[in-house]
Amino acid sequence: xxxxxxxxxxxxxxxxxxxxxxxxxxxxxxxxxxxxxxxxxxxxxxxxxxxxxxxxxxxxxxxxxxxxxxxxxxxxxxxxxxxxxxxxxxxx
Amino acid sequence: xxxxxxxxxxxxxxxxxxxxxxxxxxxxxxxxxxxxxxxxxxxxxxxxxxxxxxxxxxxxxxxxxxxxxxxxxxxxxxxxxxxxxxxxxxxxxxxxxxxxxxxxxxxxxxxxxxxxxxxxxxxxxxxxxxxxxxxxxxxxxxxxxxxxxxxxxxxxxxxxxxxxxxxxxxxxxxxxxxxxxxxxxxxxxxxxxxxxxxxxxxxxxxxxxxxxxxxxxxxxxxxxxxxxxxxxxxxxxxxxxxxxxxxxxxxxxxxxxxxxxxxxxxxxxxxxxxxx
Numbered sequence: 001x002x003x004x005x006x007x008x009x010x011x012x013x014x015x016x017x018x019x020x021x022x023x024x025x026x027x028x029x030x031x032x033x034x035x036x037x038x039x040x041x042x043x044x045x046x047x048x049x050x051x052x053x054x055x056x057x058x059x060x061x062x063x064x065x066x067x068x069x070x071x072x073x074x075x076x077x078x079x080x081x082x083x084x085x086x087x088x089x090x091x092x
Numbered sequence: 093x094x095x096x097x098x099x100x101x102x103x104x105x106x107x108x109x110x111x112x113x114x115x116x117x118x119x120x121x122x123x124x125x126x127x128x129x130x131x132x133x134x135x136x137x138x139x140x141x142x143x144x145x146x147x148x149x150x151x152x153x154x155x156x157x158x159x160x161x162x163x164x165x166x167x168x169x170x171x172x173x174x175x176x177x178x179x180x181x182x183x184x185x186x187x188x189x190x191x192x193x194x195x196x197x198x199x200x201x202x203x204x205x206x207x208x209x210x211x212x213x214x215x216x217x218x219x220x221x222x223x224x225x226x227x228x229x230x231x232x233x234x235x236x237x238x239x240x241x242x243x244x245x246x247x248x249x250x251x252x253x254x255x256x257x258x259x260x261x262x263x264x265x266x267x268x269x270x271x272x273x274x275x276x277x278x279x280x281x282x283x284x285x286x287x288x289x290x291x292x293x294x295x296x297x298x299x300x301x302x303x304x305x306x307x308x309x310x311x312x313x314x315x316x317x318x319x320x321x322x323x324x325x326x327x328x329x330x331x332x333x334x335x336x337x338x339x340x341x342x343x344x345x346x347x348x349x350x351x352x353x354x355x356x357x358x359x360x361x362x363x364x365x366x367x368x
Contacts, residue, residue, distance in 0.1 A: 004253065004257065006103075006257050006260065006261075007209055007213065007257065007260070007261045007264075008212075009212075009216055025094065025095075025096060028095070029094075029095045032095070060216060060219040060220070061219050061220065061222070061223040062220075062223070062250065063220060063223055063224060063227060063246065063247045063250030063251055064246075064250050065104070065246075065249040065250050065252075065253055066100065066253060067100070068096055068097070068100050069096070069099060069100040069103045069104070069253070070096060070099070071099070072260075072261075072264075080099075083099060083102060083103070084095070084098065084099060084102065
C-alpha cells in the first residue's frame, strides 16, 4: 500500500504493516474525539513514526495515487478537524 | 470507514477539483502540465519568501544581541563607577531583551524548518512534474481515445495529490510567515522608535550611556582641573570651567588658552549633566 504523509511524501507499506498501525491509528482517533491537543500530537507522532519505520519511500518519479493519506507531522487538532469537516484543506 | 480513509477521500476529492478537465483529454494533459509549472514557480517563490523572513529575523537577533552586549558593558562600567542604580537599570533592560532574543530565535528556527520543508516539497513536485511531462508526451504520441482516458486519469490523480500536498504546504508556510512578519514588524518599529535602542548607534542616544559619559567626562574634568591647579598655566580656565557657556561664548579668550582640549572637555558637563 502507498501511504502519504502530507508535507513529507509517499511511503510503501505492506498490508500487514498497515494493519499493525491500526492501534496507533485508534489512539489518534480517540484523541480527536476527546479534543485532547497533547494526546493528539503524541498519538499522531507515534503513528507517523510507525509509517516511516515500517515503510520505504515510494519512487519519487512515480505518478501513483496513495491508498491512505495522513496529516503532516505538525498538524494541529483544529487543522485535522477542519480537514475532516471538509473545509479549508486545499487552497484554490 | 476509518477516519484516515475518510481523511484520504476528502483530500483526494479536493485535490482533484484543482485539476480542471478539458473536453479533449490531450488538452487536459497540457493544461494540467501548465498548472504544475505554475505551482512549481509558486513553491519557489514560497521558499524565497520564507528565506527573506528568516534573514530579517536573523538580523533582528543580531541587533538585539549587540544591544544586550552593550547593556552588559554598561552595567560593568556602572559598577566600576560605583553606580549600582545604573547597573541595575542596564541589567533590567538586558533581561527584557534576553527573552525577546529567545523568542526570535525560536521564530528563526521555525522559519528555517518551513524553508527546508518547502524546499523538499519543491524537489518532490519537481520530480513528479518531470515524470508527468514524459508520460504526457507518450500518451499523446500513442493516442487512442479509448485507452487514453484511463492513462490520463492515472497520471492526473497521482500528480493531483502531490499538487494538493504542495499547495497546502505553501499555504501553511505563508500563514506562518505572515504571522512572524507581523511580529518582526513590531520589533522593527520598537527599534526604530528607540525603545529598543538601535545597537548601530553604540554609546549614543540612550540615557544610561549619557549618564555614564557624563560621569566619565566629569572625572576627566576633575583630573584636568587637578592637573591645571598643579601646573597652573592658565588660571582663567579654572575659573570658567564650571560655566562652559563663557568659554563657548568667548572664543577669543579660549583661543588664547594653551590647551584647546581643555575647553572641549570643559564644555561637556553642563550639557550632559543637565537634569532632565
